[in-house]
Amino acid sequence: MSNKTNRMTQQPIAQQLRQELVETHQAYHMLLADIPDDAWEYPSGNPAWNIREMMLHITLAPQLIPQDIKFLRRGKSVSPPPALMEKFAAVFNALNGPITRWLARGQTRQSLAEKYDAVHTAVLALLDTIQDNEWDMTSPYPNINENLGGNRSIADMFHYLTVHFHEHAADVRQGLEAYKQGSPIRQKAAAPPTGLGKLAFRAPIYLFRAGLGSLLGQRFLLLNHIGRKSGQPRQAVLEVVHYEPDTDTYFVASGYGRQSQWFRNIKANPEVTIQVGRRKLAVTADILGPEASGEMMVQYAQRYPNAAKNLSRLIGYQVDGSAADYQQIAAEHIPFVAMRPRLVLEESRPLWPLAVAAAALAGLGLLLRKKRHEN
Numbered sequence: 447m448s449n450k451t452n453r454m455t456q457q458p459i460a461q462q463l464r465q466e467l468v469e470t471h472q473a474y475h476m477l478l479a480d481i482p483d484d485a486w487e488y489p490s491g492n493p494a495w496n497i498r499e500m501m502l503h504i505t506l507a508p509q510l511i512p513q514d515i516k517f518l519r520r521g522k523s524v525s526p527p528p529a530l531m532e533k534f535a536a537v538f539n540a541l542n543g544p545i546t547r548w549l550a551r552g553q554t555r556q557s558l559a560e561k562y563d564a565v566h567t568a569v570l571a572l573l574d575t576i577q578d579n580e581w582d583m584t585s586p587y588p589n590i591n592e593n594l595g596g597n598r599s600i601a602d603m604f605h606y607l608t609v610h611f612h613e614h615a616a617d618v619r620q621g622l623e624a625y626k627q628g629s630p631i632r633q634k635a636a637a638p639p640t641g642l643g644k645l646a647f648r649a650p651i652y653l654f655r656a657g658l659g660s661l662l663g664q665r666f667l668l669l670n671h672i673g674r675k676s677g678q679p680r681q682a683v684l685e686v687v688h689y690e691p692d693t694d695t696y697f698v699a700s701g702y703g704r705q706s707q708w709f710r711n712i713k714a715n716p717e718v719t720i721q722v723g724r725r726k727l728a729v730t731a732d733i734l735g736p737e738a739s740g741e742m743m744v745q746y747a748q749r750y751p752n753a754a755k756n757l758s759r760l761i762g763y764q765v766d767g768s769a770a771d772y773q774q775i776a777a778e779h780i781p782f783v784a785m786r787p788r789l790v791l792e793e794s795r796p797l798w799p800l801a802v803a804a805a806a807l808a809g810l811g812l813l814l815r816k817k818r819h820e821n
Contacts, residue, residue, distance in 0.1 A: 459581050463604045464573060470608045471566045474504065477615055478559055480622065489764030491620030494543040495550075500618050501558050502550040507610040508565035512572050515603050518583050519576075569607065576600060628770060650683040660723045664689065667696055667785070668721040671731075674714035682708040685753075686722065687746045687782070696722060696729075696785040697742060701757050703779050712783065720785055726792040729785040736777035743776030744769045 478501065486498040495503060553561075581601045587594055594606055653659055654668040662683075669682045688697040700709040712718055712731040719728050734742065747754035751767065758765050758775050765771040776782065 459601055460573060460576065463601065464570065466605065466608045467566065467569060467573070470611045471562065473615065474562050474611060475559060477501075477618060478555055478562075481555070481618075482622075482625070485622060485625045488621050488625045488766050490614075491617035492614070493759070493764060495546060495617075497618055497621050498553055499547050499550040500614055500621075502553050502561075503546045504611055504614050505558065505561045505565055506546070506549075508562070508569050508607055511603050511607060512569060514587075515572065515576075515600055518585050518600050518603070519580060521583070522585075569604070573604060625766070628768070648683075651681050654681075654683065654721060659721055662723075664722060666722075667698070669698075669708060669712075670719045670721075671708060671711045672715045672718075674711045680708065680711060684708075688742060694727075694787045694790075696720065697782055698785065699739075699743070699746070699757065699776075699780055699782045701780070704781055709781065709783070717788075718785075719791065724792070725790070727785075727787050728789040728791055729787050732784040732786050734782045734784060739780060739782040740773035740777035742782045743772045743780060747772045 481497060481501070487496050490497050490500040492500060582599050584597045584599045587596060587598045598606075650659075650662060650666060651668065653661060659666075659668060665686055666683055667686055669684055671680050671682070672678070673680050684698040686696050687699050689695070690697070700706045702709075704710070713733060716731040716733075717728070718731055719726065721727075743754065746757075747767075747769070754772060755765060755767070757780065758772070763775050763779070765775065
C-alpha cells in the first residue's frame with residue numbers, strides 16, 4: 447500500500463481525493479484571475495516557460511494522467527522496459543518544453559479556464575468509477591518528475607494532479623512577484639560548454655586560423671590575449687555588440703559574467719590584439735563601469751532583442767524585455783569591454799580588384815558567346 451493511501455484513513459479515499467481536486471480547480475481559477483493582462487508573456491519561475499505557457503502546462507497533467515490510470519486498472523505497466531527508462535525520460539523532458547510552448551500560442555484567460563474546466567470534469571467522472579479494490583493497484587512510473595517517479599498507485603495518480611498544480615503555481619507566483627517589482631527572475635546560470643559543446647564553441651577560432659575569419663563578417667572578432675597564470679597565448683571569438691567608427695572602437699560583452707577566463711585574463715593584461723574580418727589591431731581592453739555597461743546592454747537589446755535575451759540567460763536571468771531589466775542585469779552581472787585601438791597592424795585587403803576581375807571575365811564570356819552565336 448502506498449504512503450499516500452496510508453494517510454487516507456479518516457475518510458474514504460474517493461471523498462478525500464474529490465475534495466482535493468475541487469479545491470485545486472478553484473485554486474487554478476483564482477490564480478488565473480490574479481494574472482494582469484500585460485503579464486502573460488512575463489517569465490515564470492521555470493526557465494522553460496512564461497506565465498501563459500505555465501498556465502497551459504498545468505492543464506496537461508489532468509489530460510494525460512487519466513490515460514495512465516486506465517492502464518493501471520487493466521494491470522498494464524505505464525513504463526517502458528527498464529533498459530529504456532532513462533532514454534524515455536530524456537526524450538519526454540526534451541519534448542515537454544517546446545510542445546507546451548506550441549500549445550500555449552493564442553491561449554487566453556477564457557480559453558485556459560474552459561480547458562481546465564473540461565479536464566477537471568473528466569477527471570471527476572473517472573474518479574467516480576474507481577472501485578474500492580482498485581485504489582492500491584500500482585505500477586512503476588517513469589522518472590520524469592521528482593514527484594511522480596517510482597511505484598505509484600491509482601490513488602497517487604489522482605493526488606499528483608494537486609501536487610502538479612501547486613508545484614507550478616509557485617512558478618507562476620514567482621513570475622508575478624517579479625513582474626510587480628519590475629525585476630528580472632534569477633535562475634540557474636548556464637555552465638560554460640564542455641566536451642563536444644566546447645569544441646563547437648571554439649570552431650570559429652579555427653576559421654580565423656585558416657584565414658577564413660572574414661566569413662563571420664563584422665559581427666565577431668578574434669581576441670588574442672595572455673593567460674594570467676600561464677603567461678601563454680590564448681584566443682577567444684567574441685560577438686561585436688557595437689562598433690564606434692569615430693574612434694574605431696569595438697565593444698564586446700562577457701556573456702558568462704566576470705568569471706569568463708578571457709575576461710579575467712584581459713583584466714590582468716589589458717594590452718591585447720584583435721582581428722575583425724581581415725583587420726588586425728593592437729588594442730587596450732577597457733572594462734566599462736556598471737552604468738556604461740547597462741546603457742550598452744539596453745542599446746544592444748534594441749538592435750538584437752532575441753540575442754539580448756539569450757545573453758541574459760547565460761548568467762541565469764530571464765527578462766521581460768524592458769530597458770530597466772537589461773540595465774540592471776548588465777550593471778550587476780554582464781560587464782562590457784571597449785577594445786580601444788593603439789595601432790592598426792593590418793587593414794582589410796580591398797575586395798574591389800576581385801570584383802573588377804570577375805566583371806571582366808563575365809563580360810569576356812558574354813562577348814565570346816555573342817561571336818559564337820553570330821558565326
